[in-house]
Amino acid sequence: MGTRSIKQVTVVGTGVIGNGWAARFLSQGYDVIATDPAPGAEERMRLSVQRAWPALEKMGLAAGASKDRLRFEPDLAKAVAVADLIQENAPEREELKRRLLAEIDRHAKPDAIIASSTSGLMPSTLQADCIRPERVIVAHPFNPVYLIPLVEVVGGEKTAPEVVAVAEQFYQSIQMKPLVVSAEIEGHVADRLMEAIWREALHIVNDGIATTEEVDAAIIYGPGLRWALMGPFLTLHLAGGEQGMRHMLEQFGPALKLPWTKLEAPELTEDLRNQVIAGCERQTAGHSIAGLEVRRDSFLIELQRLLEKYWPGANLNGNI
Amino acid sequence: MGTRSIKQVTVVGTGVIGNGWAARFLSQGYDVIATDPAPGAEERMRLSVQRAWPALEKMGLAAGASKDRLRFEPDLAKAVAVADLIQENAPEREELKRRLLAEIDRHAKPDAIIASSTSGLMPSTLQADCIRPERVIVAHPFNPVYLIPLVEVVGGEKTAPEVVAVAEQFYQSIQMKPLVVSAEIEGHVADRLMEAIWREALHIVNDGIATTEEVDAAIIYGPGLRWALMGPFLTLHLAGGEQGMRHMLEQFGPALKLPWTKLEAPELTEDLRNQVIAGCERQTAGHSIAGLEVRRDSFLIELQRLLEKYWPGANLNGNI
Numbered sequence: 001m002g003t004r005s006i007k008q009v010t011v012v013g014t015g016v017i018g019n020g021w022a023a024r025f026l027s028q029g030y031d032v033i034a035t036d037p038a039p040g041a042e043e044r045m046r047l048s049v050q051r052a053w054p055a056l057e058k059m060g061l062a063a064g065a066s067k068d069r070l071r072f073e074p075d076l077a078k079a080v081a082v083a084d085l086i087q088e089n090a091p092e093r094e095e096l097k098r099r100l101l102a103e104i105d106r107h108a109k110p111d112a113i114i115a116s117s118t119s120g121l122m123p124s125t126l127q128a129d130c131i132r133p134e135r136v137i138v139a140h141p142f143n144p145v146y147l148i149p150l151v152e153v154v155g156g157e158k159t160a161p162e163v164v165a166v167a168e169q170f171y172q173s174i175q176m177k178p179l180v181v182s183a184e185i186e187g188h189v190a191d192r193l194m195e196a197i198w199r200e201a202l203h204i205v206n207d208g209i210a211t212t213e214e215v216d217a218a219i220i221y222g223p224g225l226r227w228a229l230m231g232p233f234l235t236l237h238l239a240g241g242e243q244g245m246r247h248m249l250e251q252f253g254p255a256l257k258l259p260w261t262k263l264e265a266p267e268l269t270e271d272l273r274n275q276v277i278a279g280c281e282r283q284t285a286g287h288s289i290a291g292l293e294v295r296r297d298s299f300l301i302e303l304q305r306l307l308e309k310y311w312p313g314a315n316l317n318g319n320i
Numbered sequence: 321m322g323t324r325s326i327k328q329v330t331v332v333g334t335g336v337i338g339n340g341w342a343a344r345f346l347s348q349g350y351d352v353i354a355t356d357p358a359p360g361a362e363e364r365m366r367l368s369v370q371r372a373w374p375a376l377e378k379m380g381l382a383a384g385a386s387k388d389r390l391r392f393e394p395d396l397a398k399a400v401a402v403a404d405l406i407q408e409n410a411p412e413r414e415e416l417k418r419r420l421l422a423e424i425d426r427h428a429k430p431d432a433i434i435a436s437s438t439s440g441l442m443p444s445t446l447q448a449d450c451i452r453p454e455r456v457i458v459a460h461p462f463n464p465v466y467l468i469p470l471v472e473v474v475g476g477e478k479t480a481p482e483v484v485a486v487a488e489q490f491y492q493s494i495q496m497k498p499l500v501v502s503a504e505i506e507g508h509v510a511d512r513l514m515e516a517i518w519r520e521a522l523h524i525v526n527d528g529i530a531t532t533e534e535v536d537a538a539i540i541y542g543p544g545l546r547w548a549l550m551g552p553f554l555t556l557h558l559a560g561g562e563q564g565m566r567h568m569l570e571q572f573g574p575a576l577k578l579p580w581t582k583l584e585a586p587e588l589t590e591d592l593r594n595q596v597i598a599g600c601e602r603q604t605a606g607h608s609i610a611g612l613e614v615r616r617d618s619f620l621i622e623l624q625r626l627l628e629k630y631w632p633g634a635n636l637n638g639n640i
Contacts, residue, residue, distance in 0.1 A: 016559065092571065142542045143559040150542035177541040183529045190538040194552070196520035197513050201552050204512065209503045216551025218510040221497040222462045222470035228548035229619050231536025232514070232521045239336065239463040251412065299549050299630035303623065310619035 006084040006113070006170050010034070012076065012104060013089035014041045017117050019048035020145025021087050022070060027053075027146065028174040029062035031069045035079035042072040052146045059147070059175075077107040084109070085170065087139065089117045097121060101136060102129040113167055115139035119191050122184040123156030133158035137167055140188055141176075149177040152188040193232075228303060229310065326404040326433070326490050330354070332396065332424060333409035334361045337437050339368035340465025341407050342390060347373075347466065348494040349382035351389045355399035362392040372466045379467070379495075397427040404429070405490065407459065409437045417441060421456060422449040433487055435459035439511050442504040443476030453478035457487055460508055461496075469497040472508045513552075548623060549630065 009025045011018050014036040022045060025032045034045055049067050056065075073079040080086050086108055090100050097116060104114055114136045116126050127133035137155050142148040151171050155164045164180060171178040181188055187195055201215045210218065226235040233245070240247035329345045331338050334356040342365060345352045354365055369387050376385075393399040400406050406428055410420050417438060424434055434456045436446050447453035457475050462468040471491050475484045484500060491498040501508055507515055521535045530538065546555040553565070560567035 142546075148542055148545060150538060152538070177537065179530075179534055179538055179541075181530060181534075183527075185527075185529055189524060189530050189535065190542045192524065193517050193520055193535070193539060194543050196516040197552050198556075200513055200516035204509060207503075207505075209505055210499075210501060210509050212553040214499055214501075215509065215513070216553050217497065218470060218472070218499055219513060219547050219551040220549065221499075222468055222510045223514050224544070224547040224549075224551065225468060225623055226462075227539050227544040228623065229540065229544075231539040231544065232517050233532040233536050236518075299626060302626050302630075303545055303548065306619060306622050306626065310622075 006166075007031075008033070008083050008085075010080050010083035010086045011089065012036070012080065012086060012100070013091075013117075014038075014045045014048075015089060015091075016048075016143060017141065017145055018087070018089035019045050020052070020143060021089065021117070021141065023049045023052040023056060023067075023146040024174060024176075025087075026067050026069055027056040027059070027061050027065050029065040030174075031071070033071050033073050033079050033083065035073050035076050037074070037076075045072065046070065052144070056146055076103060080104050080108045080112070082109070083112055085113045085115060085167075087115050087117060092119060092121070094121055094125065097126055098129050101126055102131075105130040105132055105136070111135065113137065113163055113170075115167060117141055120187050122186065123154050123159060124184055125156075127156045127158055134160040135163050137163060138188070139167060139171065139178075140191070142190065149175065150190060151176045151178050152181050152190060153178045154181045154184060154188060156184065326486075327351075328353070328403050328405075330400050330403035330406045331409065332356070332400065332406060332420070333411075333437075334358075334365045335409060335411075336368075336463060337461065337465055338407070338409035339365050340372070340463060341409065341437070341461065343369045343372035343376060343387075343466040344494060344496075345407075346387050346389055347376040347379070347381050347385050349385040350494075351391070353391050353393050353399050353403065355393050355396050357394070357396075365392065366390065372464070376466055396423060400424050400428045400432070402429070403432055405433045405435060405487075407435050407437060412439060412441070414441055414445065417446055418449050421446055422451075425450040425452055425456070431455070433457065433483055433490075435487060437461055440507050442506065443474050443479060444504055445476075447476045447478055454480040455483050457483060458508070459487060459491065459498075460511070462510065469495065470510060471496045471498050472501055472510060473498045474501045474504060474508060476504065 007030075009030050010033040011022045011025070012035055014022070014034055018034070018036070022032050022034055026049060034042070036042075036045075046067075049070060053067055086104055088097070088101060088104065090097055097118060101114060101116060108114060110132060112135065114130075116123070116136070116138050117140055118126065118138055119140055121138075123136060123138045126138070127136035130136055133156065137153060137159055140152040140154070142150050153164060153167055153171065155161070168178045168180055179189065185192070201212075204210050204215055205212060223235070226238075230238065236248045237245040240251075327350075329350050330353040331342045331345070332355055334342070334354055338354070338356070342352050342354055346369060354362070356362075356365070366387075369390060373387055406424055408417070408421060408424060410417055417436060421434060421436060428434060430452060432455065434450075436443070436456070436458050437460055438446065438458055439460055441458075443456060443458045446458070447456035450456055453476065457473060457479055460472040460474070462470050473484060473487055473491065475481070488498045488500055499509065505512070521532075524530050524535055525532060543555070550557075556568045557565040560571075
């Protein structure tokens with residue numbers, strides 16, 4: 001943990017991501033303070049933590065963990081004043097986040113770490129208005145935050161390397177897999193990959209090639225089964241026979257020049273928007289979102305146990 | 321099965337994909353004939369089937385299934401003459417596949433179905449030189465073919481609809497999930513999605529943002545966990561809270577205009593090629609491909625059982 005110890009955590013902004021962070025922190029035995037100016041935020045947050053709790057119990061709670069160790073504090077200054085780490089989850093608008101982070105920076109303890117959950121913005125941009133920019137980082141999680149282990153940790157030009165190292169250890173200590181990304185880039189790493197598949201999926205629907213159900217099926221029963229275990233590179237490495245990736249690049253390298261993807265994002269027209277929404281609602285007809293979340297969560301727990309069982313040495317730095 | 325019954329299957333071309341088909345057909349109780357002009361093809365194929373067999377035994381063999389019901393026939397004309405369905409798996413070169421399919425067409429029974437495993441070419445192109453183009457389709461599988469259930473079935477301009485219907489039922493009967501794609505398009509559906517992520521992953525490595533290990537980790541511990549269960553659309557639908565996809569499009573629709581992906585494929589330079597190969601070899605240091613395949617296969621079996629357990633109603637046409 002370096003020279004700092006993180007004991008008190010504050011969550012700023014309590015949408016799906018902020019609530020997910022709160023549930024994860026609580027399950028790991030932390031006291032959590034949360035703040036959000038929206039009416040009804042506290043009630044929604046407590047409901048959200050309650051829904052996540054059975055999954056977290058299955059994953060295993062830390063000693064002393066309790067969902068009652070959550071305190072809601074409407075005043076931002078008070079909410080961040082006592083925190084060792086502040087996790088910011090405001091809407092994804094640059095000017096809003098910059099202003100909010102500067103305000104957090106003014107009220108936080110001098111050595112508190114300020115982490116933004118931004119999916120796309122760069123830490124150098126976000127820390128620009130802070131008095132102590134050296135303790136500002138990006139720590140980008142994935143929904144559901146209380147179960148998905150990946151968190152991308154990125155420092156800005158003015159971030160102290162020690163802060164990145166402490167944050168990495170902290171996220172590891174709460175059962176996450178921090179991926180420290182040394183280069184600042186819009187969308188970090190995972191969202192760039194997700195965005196690529198997302199844009200292509202939107203084109204396929206927009207062009208009438210396949211429905212959302214069919215696109216999802218084309219992933220679920222095909223590449224998705226392999227990516228969960230191996231990611232895009234190892235998947236191809238194992239598809240290349242004994243010669244592995246070498247053979248794949250010889251055989252499929254030339255396909256990079258073929259028109260196999262649409263290379264620009266489609267216009268998100270009213271029509272496309274409606275097709276995509278209707279498709280998803282059709283696929284889940286007769287199920288509540290809450291019910292689907294419970295199924296998803298149970299699956300994710302067992303899938304992660306499977307990953308652990310079959311790819312036990314896998315980690316972000318070492319070999320398989 | 322319509323008016324036709326598929327009893328005898330012939331596999332033309334015995335690389336990784338052809339051998340995977342042979343193993344799946346055998347495990348489902350079929351007699352399989354295989355042909356390939358390459359020296360040593362028969363030996364490699366039998367070894368490959370033998371390696372796949374323990375996984376297939378775990379999945380469950382059909383009554384009477386045996387890996388000894390494989391016959392190798394070096395003469396193409398003889399190999400295809402008695403088949404009800406011929407699965408072609410030659411290298412991905414248009415002129416080669418066209419010539420080969422025309423030759424298969426000349427020697428096959430008039431009502432035999434000829435299915436090409438092509439990952440990118442369109443059936444209208446492939447059937448152009450055939451005397452009976454109406455029985456030529458694309459049936460594109462995914463590695464490992466003996467375990468991954470997805471197969472994309474596509475007819476060309478001259479394909480009889482009845483042939484597509486019979487093929488769909490046949491692939492279903494051998495425990496696959498056929499996705500009938502009504503529009504012809506380069507790369508069909510799944511490979512377009514894979515190619516999008518693949519191109520972006522290559523850019524990330526090429527630009528020095530992350531290594532192959534880190535890219536794989538960014539999928540395995542993040543989006544990959546969700547895609548295996550839900551595909552890209554439902555994943556976002558469930559990330560949007562109660563409003564689902566509607567909320568996601570409002571919140572992240574504008575990101576389609578941001579430079580979150582590189583929109584053209586990178587030059588596959590010697591340097592990039594080497595980075596990618598070295599990365600994969602580093603990730604698997606100390607493991608044989610065969611050993612990794614065994615682990616992957618066991619995982620895939622359990623993962624598919626998980627999918628069945630948690631998303632039981634999921635299929636290509638209906639609701640979840």
